[in-house]
Amino acid sequence: MARLTIWADGRALPVEVEAGALLSDALLHSGHRPDMPCGGRGRCRKCRVQASGALSPLSAAELDALSPAEREAGVRLACCTRILGDARVTAAGDDMRKQARAVRGLRKQLTEELEALYAAHTFRPALTAGETPAARPEADEA
Numbered sequence: 167m168a169r170l171t172i173w174a175d176g177r178a179l180p181v182e183v184e185a186g187a188l189l190s191d192a193l194l195h196s197g198h199r200p201d202m203p204c205g206g207r208g209r210c211r212k213c214r215v216q217a218s219g220a221l222s223p224l225s226a227a228e229l230d231a232l233s234p235a236e237r238e239a240g241v242r243l244a245c246c247t248r249i250l251g252d253a254r255v256t257a258a259g260d261d262m263r264k265q266a267r268a269v270r271g272l273r274k275q276l277t278e279e280l281e282a283l284y285a286a287h288t289f290r291p292a293l294t295a296g297e298t299p300a301a302r303p304e305a306d307e308a
């Protein structure tokens with residue numbers, strides 16, 4: 167058995183895990199939901215966590231996915247990292263997920279507002295004398 171300390175939202179949760187377990191499995195079994203769109207195949211690179219301690223060496227997928235700065239900072243792919251002994255991991259907690267959702271919502275809202283502003287300010291030639299809006303339906307939209 168190994169002791170894994172999971173940090174999320176500023177709190178530490180110590181759990182006992184089988185030595186050799188995947189970090190992603192340990193997180194899932196302790197109620198965390200790492201982002202894993204590829205299902206743990208080491209392809210999507212979304213399951214990044216920061217981890218340290220007795221962990222397996224970097225896998226080929228991690229060497230390919232992580233920059234030297236990320237490796238230096240202890241970033242790992244949770245689906246490719248095995249827990250060999252006592253270790254710690256920082257997981258995205260509920261607070262972090264809420265903040266990420268809020269940022270995505272703001273980004274979407276800003277994009278829509280910018281598109282509306284752009285559409286409202288797109289150059290449209292004025293009607294010429296004698297021309298009616300019915301003859302140029304796009305002039306109605308301005």
Ligand code: FES
Pocket residue numbers: 201202203204205206207208209210211212213243244245246
């Ligand atoms: S879950 Fe896709 S790379 Fe880990």
